[in-house]
Structures are given as C-alpha cells and as structure tokens.
Amino acid sequence: MSRPQTVADAIDDEATVDLLQDLVRIRSPYFEEAEITEFVYDWLDERDLDPDYHHVSEPDITGYEGDNVVARLEGSDPDAPTLLLNAHMDTVKIVEAWEEDPCSGRIEDGKLYGQGACDMKGGLAGIMVAFEALADADLAGDVLFTAVVDEEGPYGLGADALIRDGYTDDCDAAIVTEPGPILAQSDVENPALILGARGRFLYDVEVTGLAAHGSQPHKGVNAVVDAGRVAEALDELDVDSHPDLGDGSVCPIRIEGGSQTLSVPESARVMVDRHVVIGETKEMVRDQAETAIDDLDLASDVEVGFREAPADDIYYGPYVTDEDHPLVRSLDGATREVAGVDPDVAYFSSVGDFNYFGDRAGLPTVIVGPDGENIHGAGEFVYTDEVVEVARIVAAAAHSYTG
Ligand SMILES: [Zn+2]
Incomplete structure (x- = not known):
C-alpha cells in the first residue's frame, strides 16, 4: 500500500506549473471551450487515464453544445466511498483592460498571469496532476474526475449536466478547487478549507x-x-x-x-x-x-x-459541509502532511458549481484552491506554489478519504 504522503510526493512542481501554463495559453471563455476540452481529454488519454467526453446540450435558451471531460479511477472495494473532483475549464470573457496578452501564462515572482489563471485553471491543473498521481496508488474507493464547461456562463450547464445525467449519484463527497481564501467571506489564508456557500x-x-x-x-x-x-x-x-x-x-x-x-x-x-x-x-x-x-x-x-432557466431546479442553493465529515478530516490530515499546518476554515462569499454539488446533489462539498489576485479582471494571476500545494493536498486527501 502506498501512503498518502507518497501520493502527494508523486506530484512534480515543474510538471504542474508547465501544465498550468499550457492551460492558461488556451483561450477558453465560457461557450468557447472546444480547444481546452480537447486538450484536457488528450492529456488524460496520453496518460492512459481513460477519459470520456460527456456531452452538454442546452437547446432552448442558449443553444449551447459542448463537452465535459470525465474519467474514473476504480477502487478495489465497492463499499468504500466515491470522491468527485471538480474544476471548470472555462473563464469569464476576456476583459479589455489587459496590458499584455491575456493568455500569456507569464511567470514572474511566483505568479502566473492570464485570464482564468486563478479562476480556475490553477485548480484545474491541480486536479489533473492529483488524478494522475492517484492512478498509481492503491485506492479502495473510486475517484471521479470532472472538468466541466460553462461555470462562468449563465446556468452552470456543465455541472448541471453532470447531475442531470447521474454522474453524481454514486458519489459520496466532492472537492472543488475554485480559488480559496480570496473569495471567502472572512479573512483567511491558504491552506484553507471552504466548507460552504450562500x-x-x-x-x-x-x-x-x-x-x-x-x-x-x-x-x-x-x-x-x-x-x-x-x-x-x-x-x-x-x-x-x-x-x-x-x-x-x-x-x-x-x-x-x-x-x-x-x-x-x-x-x-x-x-x-x-x-x-x-x-x-x-x-x-x-x-x-x-x-x-x-x-x-x-x-x-x-x-x-x-429568471428564465432551462429547468426549475437550476438555481444556486446554499449549503454547509459538516466540519466532522470524513472528507474534511481527510483534508485536515492531508494539509498537515503537505503544508505542516492546520488549515483555516471559511465560507464562500458567492456562488458557483459547488452550490450544485453541495445543495442540489446533496454531496458534502469542500472548496480547496490556490489563491491569486484580480480574479475576473485584467492582471489576473495565481501563485504557482499554491497550485502545487493544493494538488498535493487534494491527492493526499483523496487517497485517505477513499481508503
Ligand atoms: Zn470559478
């Protein structure tokens, strides 16, 4: 049996930051995710992680057609818990005020710049490398990787489709690697666990x-x-x-x-x-x-x-995840192992796909993600060391939670 620390150690700093840079260099505002979707699929496929496209269609209001990317690691024990890992691949529309290429992926002083670098390609790179590391570990439960479209768009159609098509039915808990402390309601710093949202x-x-x-x-x-x-x-x-x-x-x-x-x-x-x-x-x-x-x-x-919505259940409901839930305990332990400190606990200030998982799908859901600045604006960046740290925390916690 490999231990959680081993899973975290399997994550390489340079490979993680290189992946993040590749992701940021692909322009992917919501409703224009075809290129990044294919990149994520190919990245998983090249590593024999057996990805699938999951089609997302909303013909009535937006006319949107796109694809999520999903992949599953099967554990050895059908009774062990299944963990959902989630990140969105889209960004907001590129804002005008950038004074450099908004998809440069430029790195300076440990900050990687680009639209969506923090929200949330940092978190997306994090779950990709965590999933890759988990594939080499002995897992009792399953880990379901989900990279979705249209989180920043009008209805969260990618996550909505996951729930509607039953992907969350056999899941027991979820980690979403959205930016963390910067969007928390209270003043906290990474490493932090965000346990709910209005x-x-x-x-x-x-x-x-x-x-x-x-x-x-x-x-x-x-x-x-x-x-x-x-x-x-x-x-x-x-x-x-x-x-x-x-x-x-x-x-x-x-x-x-x-x-x-x-x-x-x-x-x-x-x-x-x-x-x-x-x-x-x-x-x-x-x-x-x-x-x-x-x-x-x-x-x-x-x-x-x-507001008109494609379905009556498309809205962001509030949720709180119990501090004593096994996933939170696993994340606590993983944070101590990886970062050497106890995580701060906070709650999110706004809404996102995590509301769909936490409220609609009823999954205990935790946000743990890298911080940066200028989210949704010009000059957006993410701290690269936090991207790597989050990836290690997610990998170690997933290993420990799924047994
Ligand atoms: Zn986001």
Missing part, C-alpha cells in the same frame, strides 16, 4: 402602470416611479442569518423602463440579486418580496418572477 436567486419585478399624456401625469400610473418604490422597499427587507454563512442579502441591481418622450411610462422592471442562507427557500424569497410590495399598495400591477 445560495443565490435572481428575480425580476415587472411593474405595469397606465400610459397617459406626459403633461397630465395624474391621468396615468407611472411605472417608473412605482419601480423606484419597489426597489427601495426590497432594499430594506429583513434577511435571515446563519451561524456559518453569515447574513443573506438583497440588492436591486437594475431598473429598466420608461417610454416615449411625452408619455407616462406604462412599464418598468426591477432586477434583484438575492443571496440566501440555509433556510431561505425560493418560495420564501418570492413570498417576502410579494408581501413587501403588497404593503406599498401601489396603483401599478406588480409581478415577481424568477
């Missing part, structure tokens, strides 16, 4: 007034004015708190409306971002908004609606 709903409030001549506003019902009242009322909503996740939040993020140059506007729309904690459901969020709006007793008709 959820998020996006809803629209449609306000319908009555048009009239703009010189005689009393003869109409002004939808723009009522939309302003709605935004103010929603801004003042009371939200729930959670001991780990903190407070929910409400933020009216857009108002659209108005009409012609001399008419009382008959329609307006308020878009609202609502981050939720455990216990705040979609129905509660809707009821709360409707009650607050009813209390305003507006002359306009007002309707609350949730």
Whole structure:
C-alpha cells in the first residue's frame, strides 16, 4: 500500500506549473471551450487515464453544445466511498483592460498571469496532476474526475449536466478547487478549507402602470416611479442569518423602463440579486418580496418572477459541509502532511458549481484552491506554489478519504 504522503510526493512542481501554463495559453471563455476540452481529454488519454467526453446540450435558451471531460479511477472495494473532483475549464470573457496578452501564462515572482489563471485553471491543473498521481496508488474507493464547461456562463450547464445525467449519484463527497481564501467571506489564508456557500436567486419585478399624456401625469400610473418604490422597499427587507454563512442579502441591481418622450411610462422592471442562507427557500424569497410590495399598495400591477432557466431546479442553493465529515478530516490530515499546518476554515462569499454539488446533489462539498489576485479582471494571476500545494493536498486527501 502506498501512503498518502507518497501520493502527494508523486506530484512534480515543474510538471504542474508547465501544465498550468499550457492551460492558461488556451483561450477558453465560457461557450468557447472546444480547444481546452480537447486538450484536457488528450492529456488524460496520453496518460492512459481513460477519459470520456460527456456531452452538454442546452437547446432552448442558449443553444449551447459542448463537452465535459470525465474519467474514473476504480477502487478495489465497492463499499468504500466515491470522491468527485471538480474544476471548470472555462473563464469569464476576456476583459479589455489587459496590458499584455491575456493568455500569456507569464511567470514572474511566483505568479502566473492570464485570464482564468486563478479562476480556475490553477485548480484545474491541480486536479489533473492529483488524478494522475492517484492512478498509481492503491485506492479502495473510486475517484471521479470532472472538468466541466460553462461555470462562468449563465446556468452552470456543465455541472448541471453532470447531475442531470447521474454522474453524481454514486458519489459520496466532492472537492472543488475554485480559488480559496480570496473569495471567502472572512479573512483567511491558504491552506484553507471552504466548507460552504450562500445560495443565490435572481428575480425580476415587472411593474405595469397606465400610459397617459406626459403633461397630465395624474391621468396615468407611472411605472417608473412605482419601480423606484419597489426597489427601495426590497432594499430594506429583513434577511435571515446563519451561524456559518453569515447574513443573506438583497440588492436591486437594475431598473429598466420608461417610454416615449411625452408619455407616462406604462412599464418598468426591477432586477434583484438575492443571496440566501440555509433556510431561505425560493418560495420564501418570492413570498417576502410579494408581501413587501403588497404593503406599498401601489396603483401599478406588480409581478415577481424568477429568471428564465432551462429547468426549475437550476438555481444556486446554499449549503454547509459538516466540519466532522470524513472528507474534511481527510483534508485536515492531508494539509498537515503537505503544508505542516492546520488549515483555516471559511465560507464562500458567492456562488458557483459547488452550490450544485453541495445543495442540489446533496454531496458534502469542500472548496480547496490556490489563491491569486484580480480574479475576473485584467492582471489576473495565481501563485504557482499554491497550485502545487493544493494538488498535493487534494491527492493526499483523496487517497485517505477513499481508503
Ligand atoms: Zn470559478
């Protein structure tokens, strides 16, 4: 039997950073992942890790067609736990403000630069080399590698498809190597384990007034004015708190409306971002908004609606993973072995595919990932030593968790 430390030691610094550089040099904004998908597939295939393409199709709203890459290491004991490793291959759209090639992969002072270097090609390289190292170890349980498309896009279609097509059904827990401390709600440093995240709903409030001549506003019902009242009322909503996740939040993020140059506007729309904690459901969020709006007793008709989605279960629900879960204990031990310290524990400030695994798929889910700066912006970079450290922690923890 190889021991976890051996699995971690099998990960080579230089090979990991070279792989990361190759990944960053492939431009892969969401919905344009074909090249990186093929690269990840070929990289696994060249190492006899038996990858598969998993097709992702969303014909109704986005017209998207793409592929996740999945691969499985089979353990010797069918009763041992199965661990999901997940990273996304896409980045945000390349931002304009880069003062150098946004796909350069330039390394300086231990920082590797490029769009998506931190979010999350560092984490993607991490699970790739960890998976390769695990292939040479004796595993009791299975390890399922998943590199997905469209995390940064509108619906998280890659992770959604994994769940919808049953890939998570036999999994017992998940590690997602998204950037760590930089996106945590509290001030922590790597090595850190992120054990949960708030959820998020996006809803629209449609306000319908009555048009009239703009010189005689009393003869109409002004939808723009009522939309302003709605935004103010929603801004003042009371939200729930959670001991780990903190407070929910409400933020009216857009108002659209108005009409012609001399008419009382008959329609307006308020878009609202609502981050939720455990216990705040979609129905509660809707009821709360409707009650607050009813209390305003507006002359306009007002309707609350949730964003159109390919399916009703496509939303980011909140989750928390128990600090005593065996995966967390394995990650604790692996961090001590690899980094010589206990990991910090924190919770994520926003949402991502990990919400799908942690909430929808019901998998105890932990984020452990390399830090950097300027995520989603110009000058994004990742610390290369943290990429290697995360890869070693993931490999050692996966080995120990799956037995
Ligand atoms: Zn990400």
